Amino acid sequence: MSILRIRCRLFARYAELLGRDEVTVELPAPAVVSDAVRRLRDVLPEGRLLPERPLVAVNQRHVLPGEPLADGDELALFPPLAGG
Amino acid sequence: MPYCTTSVIDLAALIDAVAGPECGGIATFVGTVRCGEDDGPVRHIEYSGYEEMIEAEFAGIAAEARARWPRTRTAARHRIGIVLLGEASIAVVVAAPHRAEALDACRFMIEEAKRRLPVWKKEVLQGGEAVWRDNTGRRVPSGGGPRDPD
Numbered sequence: 226m227s228i229l230r231i232r233c234r235l236f237a238r239y240a241e242l243l244g245r246d247e248v249t250v251e252l253p254a255p256a257v258v259s260d261a262v263r264r265l266r267d268v269l270p271e272g273r274l275l276p277e278r279p280l281v282a283v284n285q286r287h288v289l290p291g292e293p294l295a296d297g298d299e300l301a302l303f304p305p306l307a308g309g
Numbered sequence: 310m311p312y313c314t315t316s317v318i319d320l321a322a323l324i325d326a327v328a329g330p331e332c333g334g335i336a337t338f339v340g341t342v343r344c345g346e347d348d349g350p351v352r353h354i355e356y357s358g359y360e361e362m363i364e365a366e367f368a369g370i371a372a373e374a375r376a377r378w379p380r381t382r383t384a385a386r387h388r389i390g391i392v393l394l395g396e397a398s399i400a401v402v403v404a405a406p407h408r409a410e411a412l413d414a415c416r417f418m419i420e421e422a423k424r425r426l427p428v429w430k431k432e433v434l435q436g437g438e439a440v441w442r443d444n445t446g447r448r449v450p451s452g453g454g455p456r457d458p459d
Contacts, residue, residue: 237357237429238441238449285362287425301359301427305443308358308387308428309340309399309419 227254229296231261238304242274252294258283259290261300279303312367313360315390323402327382332404336415340399342392350435353393359427363387370421374403378414381405385418387428398430 229252240246250264258281266272280303283292294300310326324335342354371383382404392398401418405411423444432440441449 234359236359236427237431282359282362282427285359285365301362303359303427304429304441305449306424306427307430307442307444307449308426309423309444 227296228252229254229256229294229298231256231294232297232299233261233265234299234301236301236303239275239279239302243269243271245269254296256294257290258288258292258294258300261294262290262302265302275302280306311364312385312387313358313363313389314386315388318386318388318397318400320397320400320402323384323386323400324404326384327402327404329382329404331380331406332382332411333406334408334411335402335404336408336411337403338399338401338415338419339397340419341397342394344394351394352433352435353391354398355391355431355433355439356387356389356398357429357431358387358389360389362427366425366427367422370418370425373421374414374418377417378403378405378410381410381414383414383418385422387422387426389428 231250231252233248233250235243235246250261252260252264266275278290281288282301283298320339328335344351367385374383375381385401388398401415403411403415430442432442443449
């Protein structure tokens with residue numbers, strides 16, 4: 226069974242809530258975005274402060290929770306956007 | 310030029326960048342820091358963002374605008390960092406042969422920017438309280454939920 230290493234980035238309020246802006250998680254392949262979010266909620270102190278379905282991007286592209294992940298992907302978790 | 314900037318937005322420079330003899334109109338949108346309606350006077354807003362993705366998203370939005378209105382020329386900037394009351398946080402500038410194309414493309418670009426750019430703002434009030442806001446101006450709750458219930 227292969228292992229996917231996913232670099233997870235947290236922004237704005239999520240980074241404040243969890244006291245960090247980056248963490249790498251390892252997931253058994255195959256895995257999708259919601260698997261990585263679930264892992265973050267389970268393993269991080271205060272991880273339950275993250276919503277189950279946050280806005281997400283993979284490799285700088287907005288995606289849905291069912292998006293497949295590949296080894297080395299960068300997953301970003303976004304609080305509600307507030308540009309402008 | 311990058312779309313993100315920590316400096317005051319130079320609107321005249323953006324207009325110069327898109328102006329040309331084939332353009333009969335230039336539409337601009339400038340978003341500015343304002344006082345909130347419900348939380349008292351605002352001292353400033355702290356903008357943060359996922360800058361690599363802002364660059365990619367803004368470039369994509371501009372390309373989509375030029376594909377939809379082929380005769381337009383576009384420029385845009387978004388401030389990152391502390392933006393004082395009354396200062397511009399975002400500017401979108403579109404030049405076109407005729408006003409309808411310029412106005413339509415400018416409206417498209419600002420609406421897509423509001424919807425897609427990974428930018429966040431923390432309003433700092435005169436009293437020192439800090440409030441996260443979403444792109445509708447609503448206060449983001451302090452817990453983990455995506456937003457306050459309606």
